[in-house]
Amino acid sequence: MRNIATIAHKELRSYFVSPIAYVVVGFFAILFGYFFVANLSVMVRFSMQAGMFGMGGQSININEFMIRPLLSNTAIVLLFFLPFLTARAYAEEKKSGTIELLLTSPLSDLEIILGKFLGVLALFALMLVVTGAHMGILFWYGEPELGPMLSGYLGLLLMGASFISVGLLVSSATRNQVVAGVITFALLLLFWVLSWMADSVGPTSQAVLSYLSILEHFDDFSKGVIDTKHVTYYVSFIALGLFLTAKAVDTERWRG
Amino acid sequence: MIEVQHVTKRYGPTVAVDDVSFRVERGQILGFLGPNGAGKTTTMRVLTGYMPPTDGRAIIAGYDVFEEPVKAKRQTGYLPESPPLYPDMTVREYLTFVARINGIAAGDRHARVDTAMRRTSVADVADRHCGKLSKGYRQRVGLAQAILHNPGVLILDEPTAGLDPKQIIETRELIKELAGDHTIILSTHILPEVSQTCERVVIINKGRVVAEDTPDNLTGRLHGSATIHLQVDTGGADPTAALLQVPGVTGVSLGEVGSDGRGVDVHSAEGADVRRDVAGAVVSQGWGLLEIRRARLSLEEIFLQLTTTEEEEEAAETGEALPEIETGDPGATAAAGPNGPPGP
Numbered sequence: 255m256r257n258i259a260t261i262a263h264k265e266l267r268s269y270f271v272s273p274i275a276y277v278v279v280g281f282f283a284i285l286f287g288y289f290f291v292a293n294l295s296v297m298v299r300f301s302m303q304a305g306m307f308g309m310g311g312q313s314i315n316i317n318e319f320m321i322r323p324l325l326s327n328t329a330i331v332l333l334f335f336l337p338f339l340t341a342r343a344y345a346e347e348k349k350s351g352t353i354e355l356l357l358t359s360p361l362s363d364l365e366i367i368l369g370k371f372l373g374v375l376a377l378f379a380l381m382l383v384v385t386g387a388h389m390g391i392l393f394w395y396g397e398p399e400l401g402p403m404l405s406g407y408l409g410l411l412l413m414g415a416s417f418i419s420v421g422l423l424v425s426s427a428t429r430n431q432v433v434a435g436v437i438t439f440a441l442l443l444l445f446w447v448l449s450w451m452a453d454s455v456g457p458t459s460q461a462v463l464s465y466l467s468i469l470e471h472f473d474d475f476s477k478g479v480i481d482t483k484h485v486t487y488y489v490s491f492i493a494l495g496l497f498l499t500a501k502a503v504d505t506e507r508w509r510g
Numbered sequence: 511m512i513e514v515q516h517v518t519k520r521y522g523p524t525v526a527v528d529d530v531s532f533r534v535e536r537g538q539i540l541g542f543l544g545p546n547g548a549g550k551t552t553t554m555r556v557l558t559g560y561m562p563p564t565d566g567r568a569i570i571a572g573y574d575v576f577e578e579p580v581k582a583k584r585q586t587g588y589l590p591e592s593p594p595l596y597p598d599m600t601v602r603e604y605l606t607f608v609a610r611i612n613g614i615a616a617g618d619r620h621a622r623v624d625t626a627m628r629r630t631s632v633a634d635v636a637d638r639h640c641g642k643l644s645k646g647y648r649q650r651v652g653l654a655q656a657i658l659h660n661p662g663v664l665i666l667d668e669p670t671a672g673l674d675p676k677q678i679i680e681t682r683e684l685i686k687e688l689a690g691d692h693t694i695i696l697s698t699h700i701l702p703e704v705s706q707t708c709e710r711v712v713i714i715n716k717g718r719v720v721a722e723d724t725p726d727n728l729t730g731r732l733h734g735s736a737t738i739h740l741q742v743d744t745g746g747a748d749p750t751a752a753l754l755q756v757p758g759v760t761g762v763s764l765g766e767v768g769s770d771g772r773g774v775d776v777h778s779a780e781g782a783d784v785r786r787d788v789a790g791a792v793v794s795q796g797w798g799l800l801e802i803r804r805a806r807l808s809l810e811e812i813f814l815q816l817t818t819t820e821e822e823e824e825a826a827e828t829g830e831a832l833p834e835i836e837t838g839d840p841g842a843t844a845a846a847g848p849n850g851p852p853g854p
Contacts, residue, residue, distance in 0.1 A: 355594035360583040
């Protein structure tokens with residue numbers, strides 16, 4: 255356990271001593287701020303129209319108009335951002351030769367993998383924390399429901415963790431960061447749009463494809479529903495990703 | 511303390527290490543010698559648990575490296591060919607991280623890091639980033655990393671590469687000093703290093719052990735004949751005929767004429783000491799005898815002899831088939847025995 259924490263700490267630290275953490279978190283905050291303002295202006299216009307047409311008595315549901323679209327937008331931004339974070343995880347260690355230090359020190363492969371996973375996850379969690387400020391504004395001026403927002407964040411966290419596990423797997427198979435980033439992004443995008451095919455294939459394949467699609471499972475979370483089906487999906491996705499990473503690291507050993 | 515049993519490592523069809531066996535006793539320094547690409551690094555990587563062997567076993571301090579990797583690795587300090595430094599960490603941060611992953615208790619870390627930095631004389635760059643260090647410092651920080659957790663076994667892949675002469679001497683001294691309570695394998699292709707630091711030498715070529723002995727025995731044993739080296743001032747005359755008349759002399763080869771006379775190598779049958787008679791012959795001719803010494807085959811020559819003999823044998827033997835694939839060729843088997851390096 256302590257070894258995992260040591261590796262996680264080292265990973266997280268490496269993001270902060272390089273510009274990576276500041277660039278990623280900073281630009282993520284800018285994008286999120288933009289989405290916030292854009293959504294807000296739409297909501298303001300909508301509520302003014304609603305007032306003019308005599309529906310003023312009903313207040314507008316902030317959860318539906320602000321929080322849910324914001325979290326969905328965030329999910330898409332993560333699709334672009336997280337591959338950049340995970341790309342270096344193994345690729346850089348291989349390139350600089352430090353992987354030799356890790357693999358010959360008294361750590362198990364699993365400890366190294368989990369450490370790296372948690373390190374990236376921590377930085378990702380920090381990105382989500384930044385969005386808390388905007389949510390705070392909504393709570394300050396309006397009265398959104400807390401539950402659906404929290405479940406939405408849980409969904410984001412699980413989805414991001416799944417992205418990270420794919421990223422680690424890809425990074426463990428190459429020593430080139432650009433290659434790792436591009437492949438990760440392509441795989442994630444593929445998983446994302448898997449459900450598009452669902453309509454044009456047979457019913458069985460349709461069920462399988464929509465079940466595999468990462469996006470489908472996120473929807474319920476953003477509506478405020480925590481379904482064990484979806485939690486199970488993400489958790490197994492993460493576990494499979496990390497398991498395959500362990501296999502990839504082992505294979506790499508044998509190949510030398 | 512270290513035992514390598516019939517280790518073979520293949521990368522696809524290429525055999526990097528072929529049935530290598532040797533052992534190192536506690537407190538010994540073993541020099542692992544071979545040309546580039548001979549399989550030194552691969553053997554070391556197998557020993558440190560970085561990669562599993564295709565065949566055979568590696569045992570460190572009683573633990574099989576692949577059965578009980580964590581226990582074996584706890585006993586091992588490893589300096590890879592290029593020091594595994596994190597460029598964005600300072601030297602102190604880096605060593606502290608290494609201390610952590612080696613399970614050194616928090617209270618102990620500071621002292622251990624300081625000791626390791628002092629021993630490898632890198633304390634003056636403690637707060638510099640590893641990425642900004644010169645090659646010599648990088649190498650020594652790598653060494654500090656290897657000795658930090660005070661492991662029983664040190665595996666050093668070319669520890670003096672990239673150092674300046676003064677640092678090389680310091681590093682050799684440090685390695686000798688460490689040998690007391692550590693068992694050390696160091697690889698190198700610099701031969702004087704071996705004769706100066708190591709108690710035993712394993713010479714490896716094309717993945718096979720071609721000789722294993724003490725440096726002294728190796729240099730002594732490989733004399734097929736005895737040779738003495740002379741520097742004589744003959745005033746332009748050719749000394750060959752006169753020297754060949756000396757009883758026991760079997761051959762004379764002339765060297766360069768330099769500022770201190772002409773260099774001459776006089777060969778004689780093994781066991782016969784012809785120095786007195788040769789000196790007498792030179793003096794009786796009225797030539798100036800400027801220098802006379804028994805020529806010992808240097809490790810360089812032995813090394814070249816061993817590694818090229820092997821190549822020639824293989825070339826002569828096969829011609830068409832790939833020589834590395836079969837272990838059954840008699841020349842290699844004889845050479846791989848602990849006492850039988852091939853004669854010249």
